Amino acid sequence: MSRPALWLASALLLAGCAAPAPTQQRAVDLQAHRGGRALAPENTLSAFTHAIAIGVTTLELDIGLTADDVVVISHDTVLNPDHTRDTRGNFLPAKGPPIRSLSLAQLQTYDVGRINPESSYGKPFPKQLWRDGERIPTLAALFARANELGATDVRFNIETKLDPGRPEETASPEQMVRALLAEIDKAGMAPRVTVQSFDWRTLALVGQSAPLMPRAYLTSSRTLQDSRWTAGLKIADFGSAPRLVKAAAGEGKGPVTWSPAYNDLSPALVQEAHALGLAVLPWTVNQRADMARLLDWGVDGIITDDPAILRDLLGERGVALPVARRP
Numbered sequence: 659m660s661r662p663a664l665w666l667a668s669a670l671l672l673a674g675c676a677a678p679a680p681t682q683q684r685a686v687d688l689q690a691h692r693g694g695r696a697l698a699p700e701n702t703l704s705a706f707t708h709a710i711a712i713g714v715t716t717l718e719l720d721i722g723l724t725a726d727d728v729v730v731i732s733h734d735t736v737l738n739p740d741h742t743r744d745t746r747g748n749f750l751p752a753k754g755p756p757i758r759s760l761s762l763a764q765l766q767t768y769d770v771g772r773i774n775p776e777s778s779y780g781k782p783f784p785k786q787l788w789r790d791g792e793r794i795p796t797l798a799a800l801f802a803r804a805n806e807l808g809a810t811d812v813r814f815n816i817e818t819k820l821d822p823g824r825p826e827e828t829a830s831p832e833q834m835v836r837a838l839l840a841e842i843d844k845a846g847m848a849p850r851v852t853v854q855s856f857d858w859r860t861l862a863l864v865g866q867s868a869p870l871m872p873r874a875y876l877t878s879s880r881t882l883q884d885s886r887w888t889a890g891l892k893i894a895d896f897g898s899a900p901r902l903v904k905a906a907a908g909e910g911k912g913p914v915t916w917s918p919a920y921n922d923l924s925p926a927l928v929q930e931a932h933a934l935g936l937a938v939l940p941w942t943v944n945q946r947a948d949m950a951r952l953l954d955w956g957v958d959g960i961i962t963d964d965p966a967i968l969r970d971l972l973g974e975r976g977v978a979l980p981v982a983r984r985p
Contacts, residue, residue, distance in 0.1 A: 683977045687959025688968055689716040689815055691942050692733060696783050696964035699741065699771050701731045702792040703803050710804065713982030714965050716813040716852075717804075721797055721838060722757040723829040724765055729797040729841045732757055735819055735827040740779035743769040756827045757794075766793040782944075783963070797838075801845040807983060813850045815874065815961075820857040822886040835863040854917060856881050858889040858906050865910050874915035874939060875903045879922060900931040915939050917961070920948060925955045932956070946971060 693705025694712070706717050720733040737754025744750060745767055757765065771792035773780040780786075797816070804812055818838065820828050828834070842851050853864045854874035861873045877899055881887035889906060896902040900916055907914040916931050920940035931938045941961040943949050949960055949971055962968050973979055 683975055686953065686957075686972055686977050687715045687813075687939060688713075688965055688972065688980060689718045689939070689959055689961040690714045690965040691718045691961045691963045693717060693719065694963060694965045695773075696785055696944065697966065698787055699773065699789055699792050701733055701794070702770060702789065703795050703799060704771070704789040704792055706800055707803060707807065708787075709965055710807050710809045710812060711982065711984050712965055713969060713980045714812065715959070715980045716815050717800070718815045718817070718961050719800070720817045720819045721834075722819050723834055723837055724757060724762045725759055726761045727829075727833070727837055728762045729837050730757065730762065730765065731795050731797060731800060733819065735821060735824070737768060738779075739774075740777040741770055741773045743772075749774050758828050762796070768794065770794055785964075797841050798845065801841075801847055809983065811981060813852065814847065815852045815854055817876070818853065818855045818857065818860040820855065820860060822857055822859070831857065831859040831863055835860050835867065839864070839868055852913075852915065854915075856887055858887065858891075861906070862889055865908065865912070868912075869910050870912045872913040872915065873907065874917045875906060876941070877903075877916070877918045877922070879919065898927070898930060900927060900934050900936055903931075903936060904934045913937065915958070917941055920952060920960075923952065923955070923957070928955045928957060943968075 690709035692700035694709045698705035698708045701719055709717055719731050721729050722732050722735060724730055736756045737750060739750035739752055742750050742754060769791060771790045772788035773783060773786055818834050820831060842848050852872040852874050854876055855861050856876040858875060861875060864871055864873055882893050882899060885892050891902055891906055893902050896905055903916045915937040917939045920943045923940055928938050937958040939959045940952055940957055942963055943960050944963050946967055949968055952960060960968055969979060
């Protein structure tokens with residue numbers, strides 16, 4: 659080897675020795691929105707099973723109460739015609755009855771195993787794999803499924819579906835929180851559950867009855883301007899959404915998350931929330947470029963309809979990934 663070549667080889671060797679070893683990035687909470695509805699029918703056992711197989715940190719879901727006070731998993735307070743079919747296999751022609759008006763037996767006569775591909779609701783999710791025969795599941799059935807799959811590390815982010823503008827469609831906040839906490843305690847899942855809501859009355863009740871349980875304060879531009887959603891607090895009195903959340907959460911011991919619509923976020927708001935001791939978990943982020951930007955801003959996790967995209971992105975960034983349980 660010539661002397662110049664020897665010098666070059668030595669320099670490269672020294673540079674390699676001096677370069678720091680790759681370091682694993684901070685953990686990021688990968689949340690499958692409604693079980694990952696871009697990939698499987700939303701809020702069904704097949705969706706949650708699929709998300710666990712892919713490997714997610716958290717299953718995000720919504721709950722309501724039936725007429726016989728069973729906690730069931732449904733995003734809508736009434737039956738949604740875009741993904742609900744009757745006993746003849748036909749999509750409902752219009753909104754169905756409220757979940758609260760039906761017994762569990764009545765509710766489970768409806769099939770929620772596919773989305774109507776012709777609807778504006780269904781068109782954004784062409785990859786969704788249908789599963790005919792899926793019923794609106796109980797929360798107890800989801801806890802049991804996770805245990806059957808050995809997914810003891812998977813968490814649950816459970817949203818109470820209430821609308822203070824339409825109280826007749828749902829149970830009261832007190833009824834819903836009481837039933838939800840009882841189901842969580844019965845399953846022994848308290849260490850793995852976060853309760854989230856746009857209706858902060860339920861989060862105040864959770865803070866009183868289960869002060870160590872993590873709570874996530876959901877916000878949108880609409881709910882932030884309507885104090886019925888924010889338990890009577892007004893954002894104008896606090897100056898920013900993070901300070902409003904901090905005030906609503908009080909000084910309890912349980913972890914508190916601010917979960918805004920992702921388009922409402924900025925780097926300054928992420929920093930402000932962190933300075934107040936809040937985790938930041940935006941919803942519902944489905945485009946890779948948006949995910950990348952939010953990760954660059956330092957969010958603590960992302961709620962997404964397509965957990966496969968987020969998982970790939972996190973892997974490329976060297977983030978520790980949740981366990982995949984593919985059969």
